[in-house]
Structures are given as C-alpha cells and as structure tokens.
Amino acid sequence: MTSASNLGLLNDDQVASFIINGYIIVEPDLAADYHESIISALREMPENPGGHIVEALPEIIGVLEDPKVKGALTSLLGQKYVRDPGGHIHMNPPLTRGQPWHQDERFGRGHQDRDVDHIRQLMFMYYPQDVDAEMGPTVLLPGSHRRISSPESMVTLVNLRGQAFSIVKAGSVLLTHYDIWHAATGNKSDRVRYMIKFPLSRTQENNEPSWNHDPTSLPAVRQRLDGEHPSLLSRNEYETDHALRVRTWNNIAGTAAMPLQSGEHLGGPWPVSGGATTASRQRRDMPQLG
Numbered sequence: 001m002t003s004a005s006n007l008g009l010l011n012d013d014q015v016a017s018f019i020i021n022g023y024i025i026v027e028p029d030l031a032a033d034y035h036e037s038i039i040s041a042l043r044e045m046p047e048n049p050g051g052h053i054v055e056a057l058p059e060i061i062g063v064l065e066d067p068k069v070k071g072a073l074t075s076l077l078g079q080k081y082v083r084d085p086g087g088h089i090h091m092n093p094p095l096t097r098g099q100p101w102h103q104d105e106r107f108g109r110g111h112q113d114r115d116v117d118h119i120r121q122l123m124f125m126y127y128p129q130d131v132d133a134e135m136g137p138t139v140l141l142p143g144s145h146r147r148i149s150s151p152e153s154m155v156t157l158v159n160l161r162g163q164a165f166s167i168v169k170a171g172s173v174l175l176t177h178y179d180i181w182h183a184a185t186g187n188k189s190d191r192v193r194y195m196i197k198f199p200l201s202r203t204q205e206n207n208e209p210s211w212n213h214d215p216t217s218l219p220a221v222r223q224r225l226d227g228e229h230p231s232l233l234s235r236n237e238y239e240t241d242h243a244l245r246v247r248t249w250n251n252i253a254g255t256a257a258m259p260l261q262s263g264e265h266l267g268g269p270w271p272v273s274g275g276a277t278t279a280s281r282q283r284r285d286m287p288q289l290g
C-alpha cells in the first residue's frame with residue numbers, strides 16, 4: 001500500500017508511486033465515530049441526493065478538509081485545486097452484480113481525450129465503512145490511466161491481470177487519476193457498501209513541486225519511473241509507458257523536471273529462455289489495494 005505521510009504533503013516516492021500506479025490510499029486523522037456518523041446519515045437518507053451531496057451530508061466536508069487528504073490533493077493537483085461540480089454516492093446493496101470495466105466519462109471532452117502524461121483531475125472515493133472482499137469493493141487496474149480505451153472495447157472484459165481491490169479500513173480515501181480503469185464489483189455479502197465519489201481538478205500549472213520535494217531523491221524516482229510496471233504491458237506499451245511517466249513528472253514538477261531521455265529502462269538482467277520479456281520481467285504482483 002502507498003499511504004500519505006502524517007505531515008500531509010506527499011514525498012517524492014509517494015508522488016512517483018501515484019504516477020506509476022494511478023492511485024493512493026489516504027487514511028484521514030478523523031475518529032472512528034466520525035465515519036460512523038456518516039454511515040448513520042447515509043442509512044437515514046430517503047433517497048440518493050444526486051450531485052447535492054454536500055447539502056445532504058455536510059459532514060463530508062470534514063473528510064475533504066482533513067490535513068492528510070488536503071496534503072495529498074495539494075501534492076497531486078497543486079495549491080489551488082478545486083472540487084468540480086457533481087459527485088455521486090455509490091450505494092452497492094447486497095447481491096448487486098458487478099459493473100463492467102470503464103474509465104469515467106470526460107464531460108464535454110469525450111472518451112478519447114485522456115491525460116496520459118499529466119495529472120489534471122482526480123477522483124476522490126471515500127469508504128465510510130470497512131470494506132472486505134465480499135462487500136463489492138471497487139476494483140481498479142494499476143497503471144491503466146495511461147491506456148486509452150473505448151467503452152465498447154472494455155465492456156466484455158472481466159478479470160484482468162494485475163487488478164487490485166479497494167479492501168480498505170473504515171474512513172479510507174482512495175484518490176485515483178481520473179482516467180484509471182475501474183468498476184464496482186458484485187456485493188456477495190448481506191451488508192450495504194457505500195462509497196462517496198467527487199471529481200477534483202487542478203486550476204494552474206506548477207512552477208515547482210507542490211509536494212515535499214527533496215532534490216537528492218531524483219535518481220531513485222527516475223529509476224522507479226523507468227523500471228516499474230504495475231500491470232501487464234505489451235512490449236510496445238512498455239517502450240512508451242516509461243516516457244509518459246517521466247513526462248507526467250515533468251508536467252507537475254516545474255523546476256524539478258528531469259531529462260526525458262535515459263537508457264536506464266533498457267538495462268538490467270538478460271531475459272532467460274522461457275522467461276519474461278523485457279516488457280514484463282519487472283512486473284510486480286499487486287493483488288489488492290491496502
């Protein structure tokens with residue numbers, strides 16, 4: 001798991017993890033009874049308030065304003081990020097079937113206009129209760145935010161190699177790159193699972209890192225951006241993916257940008273006969289978030 005530090009702002013390693021995987025889990029410093037009061041309020045809601053979540057559930061502001069949540073949002077979206085209009089309370093009742101894989105729609109921008117080399121928009125997903133494997137956790141595919149796909153071509157996909165589930169503690173906030181592939185999974189339990197989702201956006205480009213940056217960590221960051229592969233990549237994707245990660249860093253790092261060219265990703269052990277190719281040999285197993 002990659003979780004935000006106590007100081008609020010992320011460090012270089014955490015930002016690199018987000019660029020590579022497309023998500024981070026933040027555990028706000030709120031007491032357990034805060035999340036319990038949100039669950040109670042949700043259970044008493046006569047109907048889904050649609051986009052009027054804050055009016056119906058003012059306590060949600062406490063989660064958005066939590067220093068760790070704000071620190072992670074500032075780190076990833078810059079000092080002047082905003083909450084976009086809209087949002088949704090995703091109620092997943094017992095025996096509900098899973099959704100197809102999808103990337104959320106880019107309102108007004110269509111499905112092909114994705115941010116493959118930038119972090120301009122995030123999804124905030126808040127789980128007020130413990131979520132276990134049976135309760136219909138969200139599934140996401142780490143690293144998929146750089147992979148543009150049409151909704152039609154995703155609809156028949158089921159289990160994907162490298163997929164990870166939001167099996168999380170009560171009160172956890174999952175922040176994802178807006179374009180990550182995700183889906184609700186079937187709820188096989190007898191408990192309702194709630195998740196509150198908001199989109200948030202960057203409003204200005206960074207002149208310098210908006211996180212806790214240490215220039216001495218740049219070589220380690222570079223090694224990770226060049227070499228890590230969270231989920232299955234084809235050989236062709238591998239060759240472009242590390243460059244997109246470096247370009248993402250450069251687009252948010254301002255003065256801490258790094259040269260695009262590096263041969264480092266091509267180094268390392270020779271492939272063995274019958275083993276993995278260059279593209280897949282550094283792939284890691286990440287069966288679940290958290």
Ligand SMILES: O=C(O)CCC(=O)C(=O)O
Nearest residue numbers: 090137138183184185195
């Ligand atoms: O309910 C969930 O776990 C995910 C649902 C979601 O994010 C969506 O429908 O876009």
